[in-house]
Amino acid sequence: MPSNSPSGQTHYVAELEDTPVAAVDRLDESQKARSTWADAWDSMRRRPSFWISSVLILLIVVVALFPSLFAQTAPDACDLGNSNDGPAAGHPLGFTRQGCDVYSRIVFGTQASITVGLLATMLVTLFGVIIGALAGFYGGLLDALVSRIGDIFFAVPTVLGAIVLMSVLPVRTPVTIAVVLSIFAWPQIARIMRGAVLSARNSDYVTASIALGVSNSKILLRHVIPNSLAPVIVIATVSLGTFIVAEATLSFLGIGLGSDVMSWGNDIGQAQTSIRTSPQVLLYPAAALSITVLSFLMLGDVLRDALDPAARARR
Amino acid sequence: MLWYTGKRLLQMIPVFFGATFLIYFMVFSLPGDPIAALYGDRTPSPGVIAQIRAQYYLDQPLLVQYFHYMVGFFQGDLGTTYSGRPVSEVMASAFPVTARLAMLALIFEAFAGVLVGLIAGLRKGKLFDASALVVSLLLISVPTFVIGFVLQFVFGVQLGWARTTVSGEAPLNELILPALVLASVSFAYIVRLTRASVSDNLNADFVRTATAKGLSRPRVVTVHVLRNSLVPVVTFLGVDLGSLMVGAIVTEGIFNINGVGGTVYKAIKLGEGPTVVSFIAVMVVIFVLANLLVDLLYAALDPRIRYAK
Numbered sequence: 001m002p003s004n005s006p007s008g009q010t011h012y013v014a015e016l017e018d019t020p021v022a023a024v025d026r027l028d029e030s031q032k033a034r035s036t037w038a039d040a041w042d043s044m045r046r047r048p049s050f051w052i053s054s055v056l057i058l059l060i061v062v063v064a065l066f067p068s069l070f071a072q073t074a075p076d077a078c079d080l081g082n083s084n085d086g087p088a089a090g091h092p093l094g095f096t097r098q099g100c101d102v103y104s105r106i107v108f109g110t111q112a113s114i115t116v117g118l119l120a121t122m123l124v125t126l127f128g129v130i131i132g133a134l135a136g137f138y139g140g141l142l143d144a145l146v147s148r149i150g151d152i153f154f155a156v157p158t159v160l161g162a163i164v165l166m167s168v169l170p171v172r173t174p175v176t177i178a179v180v181l182s183i184f185a186w187p188q189i190a191r192i193m194r195g196a197v198l199s200a201r202n203s204d205y206v207t208a209s210i211a212l213g214v215s216n217s218k219i220l221l222r223h224v225i226p227n228s229l230a231p232v233i234v235i236a237t238v239s240l241g242t243f244i245v246a247e248a249t250l251s252f253l254g255i256g257l258g259s260d261v262m263s264w265g266n267d268i269g270q271a272q273t274s275i276r277t278s279p280q281v282l283l284y285p286a287a288a289l290s291i292t293v294l295s296f297l298m299l300g301d302v303l304r305d306a307l308d309p310a311a312r313a314r315r
Numbered sequence: 316m317l318w319y320t321g322k323r324l325l326q327m328i329p330v331f332f333g334a335t336f337l338i339y340f341m342v343f344s345l346p347g348d349p350i351a352a353l354y355g356d357r358t359p360s361p362g363v364i365a366q367i368r369a370q371y372y373l374d375q376p377l378l379v380q381y382f383h384y385m386v387g388f389f390q391g392d393l394g395t396t397y398s399g400r401p402v403s404e405v406m407a408s409a410f411p412v413t414a415r416l417a418m419l420a421l422i423f424e425a426f427a428g429v430l431v432g433l434i435a436g437l438r439k440g441k442l443f444d445a446s447a448l449v450v451s452l453l454l455i456s457v458p459t460f461v462i463g464f465v466l467q468f469v470f471g472v473q474l475g476w477a478r479t480t481v482s483g484e485a486p487l488n489e490l491i492l493p494a495l496v497l498a499s500v501s502f503a504y505i506v507r508l509t510r511a512s513v514s515d516n517l518n519a520d521f522v523r524t525a526t527a528k529g530l531s532r533p534r535v536v537t538v539h540v541l542r543n544s545l546v547p548v549v550t551f552l553g554v555d556l557g558s559l560m561v562g563a564i565v566t567e568g569i570f571n572i573n574g575v576g577g578t579v580y581k582a583i584k585l586g587e588g589p590t591v592v593s594f595i596a597v598m599v600v601i602f603v604l605a606n607l608l609v610d611l612l613y614a615a616l617d618p619r620i621r622y623a624k
Binding site for chain 2: 149239
């Protein structure tokens with residue numbers, strides 16, 4: 001739109017639609033701003049690995065909850081005459097050394113692994129988030145004390161500590177294993193949460209809340225914690241997989257779940273004697289375990305990419 | 316640098332005592348009789364019970380017990396095994412084997428891991444990168460003992476390329492297969508870590524500057540990208556020592572290697588609590604010391620840490 005100034009020179013002024021002002025004008029204040037989670041969802045749903053891992057996890061959880069829907073043969077209906085036999089009609093994966101149906105044992109063993117993984121992750125996340133948030137938000141002596149105690153627990157590698165505790169504990173249920181694993185694993189989540197809370201505490205919206213006179217506890221619960229959870233959720237998803245591996249390792253060593261409990265770790269451990277004659281007895285439960293862990297690792301990867309704006313831009 | 320080293324050393328003291336006390340506390344203050352718990356299903360003879368009571372000062376308060384244990388620890392008395400042999404003696408004879416195995420595994424995971432990670436990071440989004448990512452995820456999700464069984468079965472039994480169990484002296488060539496098993500999970504983590512930090516560093520200002528001033532591509536990659544990408548890898552190697560120790564217990568158990576891990580494996584299987592506890596306490600101490608070393612190395616690699624106070 002040429003216009004003539006008094007000096008006679010011609011100026012070119014951009015149309016309003018072409019300037020940054022237009023973008024600001026177009027903002028509809030009645031609509032809520034998109035949250036991190038909405039952005040993350042948009043990025044996640046375009047990735048095949050998100051759908052593959054979610055469907056697998058959903059399936060595994062349903063199997064863990066209702067195993068009898070998926071296996072017709074009872075896992076404890078064993079016939080020694082079938083010891084280490086290959087696949088037969090109605091028994092697609094063959095038989096264990098005790099003559100039990102491998103497929104049915106895998107289906108019924110899902111529950112133990114998933115229980116340990118979920119419970120340990122919930123305990124670690126709950127404890128880590130509370131400790132990390134309080135330490136990061138209030139700082140000072142509390143922070144120093146909690147961080148040093150965390151350092152001590154962090155100095156004992158999780159599975160090594162679990163080996164010591166499990167070899168003196170008389171009770172070996174999924175709950176005890178989950179508790180033992182979380183005793184040594186919480187500092188990781190607490191450290192990450194503390195870091196996230198530290199940076200959230202210095203943000204503009206927290207300063208604004210303080211200026212408005214909002215109480216400390218309300219700022220912590222309403223603003224700081226919800227805005228610091230993203231990295232914790234990523235690590236928690238990945239650790240769910242590593243807890244399942246840890247349980248299997250302990251069961252393999254003979255100090256995990258009791259031998260009467262049906263679990264993938266126990267089955268793999270018991271199958272080691274027959275690997276030369278019938279490797280399927282070891283490989284199928286191992287495959288079930290690995291697919292489960294892989295699903296959680298994949299989901300963790302997708303979440304990491306989706307929740308980190310910098311990573312989203314890089315992709 | 317001196318300031319940093321001093322600070323780190325001071326911070327390590329409470330962690331050292333805290334971690335050893337934690338293990339001690341867990342074993343000896345659980346509800347019930349610690350001696351019965353340590354021996355699992357068996358009942359030791361009254362003589363053994365009395366000896367253990369005296370040895371661990373069990374009739375005195377926990378802190379006094381711990382104090383006596385630590386005094387002994389610093390005098391080189393690391394406890395005794397189930398059969399009464401001093402842990403330090405078993406350690407001395409088993410350690411060289413484990414050290415050889417760990418060195419082999421470390422060389423493999425560090426060199427192969429950094430190399431694969433570097434190539435994947437340089438070719439992000441290409442076929443090599445995609446397959447490296449898939450393989451690393453698979454290696455992480457399959458437990459070490461399954462990898463061990465499968466490799467032992469394929470290479471030892473079916474192909475006959477390697478011995479399924481390692482002989483007493485554990486020569487290097489027999490340790491190659493166990494070392495690959497031990498290194499597999501850490502290899503996967505190092506690939507992922509190197510790849511991520513290489514692809515980040517490729518966009519860094521210092522790399523653009525290096526390219527702009529006319530350095531050749533190989534020089535930019537090796538001197539500027541790679542060196543800076545190694546910092547997180549070195550930190551990881553310290554933390555990873557913990558999983559390497561667990562891996563050694565499993566791997567040495569599977570391949571029947573007479574190392575530290577194999578000794579712990581047999582003790583766990585036989586329910587010999589005192590041996591397990593003494594050995595793992597020593598392992599945790601090694602872990603804490605190794606992480607101190609890594610912290611110092613970290614400072615040497617990254618000048619930003621060296622000069623920061």
